Amino acid sequence: MTALINRLRGEFEKSFGGSVEFLPHPSVAQNFCHEIVDAHKHPLCAGGKRVRPTILALVAGSINGDTSWDFALPAGIALELVHTYSLVHDDLPCMDNDDFRRGSPTVHKLFGDSKGVLVGDGLLTRAFEVLSVVPSVASESDKSHTAIWASQSILALSRAAGFEGMIWGQWLDVSKLSDAQKNSEDLWKRIACKKTGCLLGAAFEMGVLAGLTSVSTLTETLYSENVDELKTIARECGEHVGLAFQIVDDILDVTASSEQMGKTTGKDIRQEKLTAVHLLGIEKAQELAATETQKARECLDAMCCGLRSVMGRELNFEYFSALQELFQSLLMRHH
Numbered sequence: 001m002t003a004l005i006n007r008l009r010g011e012f013e014k015s016f017g018g019s020v021e022f023l024p025h026p027s028v029a030q031n032f033c034h035e036i037v038d039a040h041k042h043p044l045c046a047g048g049k050r051v052r053p054t055i056l057a058l059v060a061g062s063i064n065g066d067t068s069w070d071f072a073l074p075a076g077i078a079l080e081l082v083h084t085y086s087l088v089h090d091d092l093p094c095m096d097n098d099d100f101r102r103g104s105p106t107v108h109k110l111f112g113d114s115k116g117v118l119v120g121d122g123l124l125t126r127a128f129e130v131l132s133v134v135p136s137v138a139s140e141s142d143k144s145h146t147a148i149w150a151s152q153s154i155l156a157l158s159r160a161a162g163f164e165g166m167i168w169g170q171w172l173d174v175s176k177l178s179d180a181q182k183n184s185e186d187l188w189k190r191i192a193c194k195k196t197g198c199l200l201g202a203a204f205e206m207g208v209l210a211g212l213t214s215v216s217t218l219t220e221t222l223y224s225e226n227v228d229e230l231k232t233i234a235r236e237c238g239e240h241v242g243l244a245f246q247i248v249d250d251i252l253d254v255t256a257s258s259e260q261m262g263k264t265t266g267k268d269i270r271q272e273k274l275t276a277v278h279l280l281g282i283e284k285a286q287e288l289a290a291t292e293t294q295k296a297r298e299c300l301d302a303m304c305c306g307l308r309s310v311m312g313r314e315l316n317f318e319y320f321s322a323l324q325e326l327f328q329s330l331l332m333r334h335h
Contacts, residue, residue: 004322008057009050011069012076016044019077019130020123039111039119040126044084046102051245051330052203053080058326059207059234061319063307064214071210074134075153078127079206082161083199085123086170092116095174124161128154149213152222153206156231160202169195177274188274189243196249197242204234204241208303212310220310230306237299244292245330247285250275255282297327 020040053076060068091106108116135147
C-alpha cells in the first residue's frame with residue numbers, strides 16, 4: 001500500500017470514534033450514556049479495510065488533491081457509518097447469525113439482540129446527520145455550494161443504501177429461492193450488485209461530488225448534465241468493483257480461515273447461499289472477478305476523461321496512482 005492510502009486510512013480512523021460521541025445526559029442516565037457510545041464505537045472502531053471511505057477520498061483527491069479533504073472526510077465518515085450499520089444488522093441472529101466480525105465479538109453478542117438492532121439504526125441515522133451538519137458550520141460565503149454538496153451526497157448515499165440499492169440486495173439474499181433461482185447467475189449478479197456494489201458505487205459518486213465541490217474555479221454546477229454523466233459512470237465503476245469484490249469474498253469464504261478473515265468462514269455453504277463459487281466453481285469465479293475488475297478500470301478511465309474535460313486540466317497524479325493500486329489490491333486478495 002502506498003503511504004498516501006495509509007495516511008488517509010489513519011485520518012479516517014482518528015475521526016470515526018468522534019462521529020458517535022455525544023454530550024453526557026443527566027447523572028441518572030450516565031451509565032446508559034457510556035454504554036450507548038461504547039456500543040456504537042465497538043463495530044465502528046474495530047478496524048477493517050475501510051475500502052469505501054478510502055476510495056471516496058482517493059477519487060476526490062484525484063480531482064483536487066488534499067484540498068478536497070474538507071468534503072471527503074465527512075462524506076467518508078457517513079459512508080462508513082452506513083456500511084458498519086449494515087454489518088451490525090447482517091450479523092444479527094435473524095440474518096446471518098454471526099458471532100465475530102473484524103476479529104471481535106459482534107455487537108449483539110456483547111449488548112444483546114435488541115441493542116444490536118438499535119446500534120445499527122443509530123449508525124445509519126448518524127450518517128445523514130454528519131452530512132447535514134456541514135453546511136451549518138460553513139462560512140457565509142460557502143454555505144450555498146456546501147448545501148448543494150450535502151444535498152447531492154445525501155441523495156447518493158440514501159439511494160445506494162435504500163430499498164432500490166443495498167436493502168434490495170439483502171432482501172433477495174434472505175428470500176427463499178426456487179431451485180431454478182438457486183442456479184441463476186443473473187440473480188446472483190443482481191444480489192451482488194445491489195448488496196455490495198451500490199455502496200461502492202456511492203463511494204465513487206460521493207468522491208466525485210467532494211472533489212468537484214472543493215474546486216473553487218469550477219464553472220460547472222453539481223446539477224449540470226456533464227456532472228450527472230460523471231456520477232453515472234462513477235456508480236457503474238463502483239458496481240463493477242463491488243461485483244469483483246463479492247466474488248473474491250465468496251472465494252475466500254471457502255479457501256480462507258476464520259482467523260485470516262476476522263469472521264466466520266464457510267457459512268455461505270452451510271446456509272446454502274447463492275454464491276459465485278456455488279454457481280461457477282473457484283477457477284471460473286476468479287476469471288469473472290478479473291473480468292469485472294477490467295470493466296471497472298474501463299469505467300474509471302471514462303470517468304477520468306470526463307473529469308479532465310469538466311476541469312480543463314489533468315488529475316492529481318499521486319491520488320490517481322493510489323486509486324489504481326487499490327483496485328489491484330482488491331482483486332488480488334485471493335492470491
